[in-house]
Amino acid sequence: MPARPQTMQSKPLATSLAWIGLGANLGDSTATLAWALEQLHQQAHVQVQRASSLYRSAPVDATGPDYINAVAELSTTLAPQALLECLQGLELAAGRQRPYRNAPRTLDLDIVWFGEQQIATPSLTVPHPRWHERAFVLHPLAELLPERISASQLQAVQTQRIERLPQRWTAWAV
Secondary structure (H helix, E strand, O other): OOOOOOOOOOOOOOOEEEEEEEEEOOOOHHHHHHHHHHHHHHOOOEEEEEEOOOEEEOOOOOOOOOEEEEEEEEEEOOOHHHHHHHHHHHHHHOOOOOOOOOOOOOOEEEEEEEOOOOEEOOOOEEOOOOHHHOHHHHHHHHHHOHHHOOHHHHHHOOOOOEEEOOOOOOOOEO
16 A cells, blocks of 8 residues: 555644545555555554445546545544644545546545535635545445435436445445
8 A cells, every 4th residue: 555644744623523525446446445445543643533434436527447435533632724634635545546536546535524514715625625425425425424314316327326335444334
């Protein structure tokens, strides 16, 4: 796996919970997601609390191989922008390139929610603007937080192909 990026230097804040979407559809996607969770857990000011099952999903608004997806719950003392920069550093370390919108990717890490915060800056929108439109986010979130995902939200994405995989994490499983 790629080398670990440098740890962010940031003034710690109060601890917040954040939920991140993980996805990959190039290379050994399952191994890459496991690597990303381990790297996140080793970052200063970030601790992986738990992760959903792995899911296979068809690309949405894109072409290419199927994705492997999950959602992880983190506790962090990083500010939202610093967490985003940490995630982008991991994407780069995993070989992520952005040749065009919705291109296939070695690793995609998105902040879905950061506590109850609503953020709208040029580089970060929280909650993620399309979280409620994506089966690959809703199904893993429903596993972690069933009280926050309604049957009608899951019904709205029922035409998107998604499959829960039998593989389990060695750590962080729900």
